[in-house]
Amino acid sequence: MTTPPTLTEAVVRAAGAALSRAEIHDDRITVDRNRIETWAASMQTYACDDPAIACRAADTHYSQPNAPAIKVGDLIAAYRKIRGEQAEREKGDAIAALPAPPAPDPQLGGLPIGAADGQPIWHAYEHAYNAIRHACPTCEAQPEESCVNAINGRTRKIPCTARVQAGITAGTDYCETCHRIPEPPSNDEDPYRRPFGR
Known part of the structure; x- marks a missing residue:
């Protein structure tokens, strides 16, 4: 039997923040310790450990009309997309800051x-x-x-x-x-x- 990976505090906080934000948008979502740990284990695989981005990912999912209840895969996909866009913006800012x-x-x-x-x-x-x-x-x-x-x-x-x-x-x-x-x-x-x- 394999032991589950040790969860980092940052990932647990990000999972809790995302679930809390999803609970605001959707009455079908409930936050409890087991769900937070389950989501955190999946999110840790993809280094989804920023609570602010996790909340934005939940908001992005629920900004769709008639959005279904969010699943951890939906959150991770939205999180990675937001993180990629943020990296591109930072790269553009770094290039713009270079001397002419x-x-x-x-x-x-x-x-x-x-x-x-x-x-x-x-x-x-x-x-x-x-x-x-x-x-x-x-x-x-x-x-x-x-x-x-x-x-x-x-x-x-x-x-x-x-x-x-x-x-x-x-x-x-x-x-x-x-x-x-x-x-x-x-x-x-x-x-x-x-x-x-x-």
Whole structure:
């Protein structure tokens, strides 16, 4: 013979509160010690130990038109639904309390480029329509200098979009195919072909 599980005080209180609330709604329900312990044993399996939620679960059951007498299964189902909705609300509140994401970087055209500050990637400056040869209208970096974050003064890994646009607007001094400035042609070399190893 198995021994019944030891009931916690919280579950017994929740079962008593739910039955008392059901007794208010329904004359067919009577509260006694045996019924409280029986309901508490079932409720403990699902950790239904909050008296306030248990009362709300009983109210929810009896808010239906022509509701039948509440059974412990009805109470547990309503309790779990209320607890799930409450957890979702708390999760939503926790998400709403998080700090807002940083605003898009206007220097990078509002693109969500993370970690743009740091050691300049010079090939990015050369490849982006040879932006390195032009002054930056946004951060006022001079030609042959890296762009600078206007907020914290750190160097940028890649050029500002306005500097790239300045390279595009500068005209025809770049290759339309590979977007690079052509090297001066030698006698045996195609001017638009990138030399090996560079």
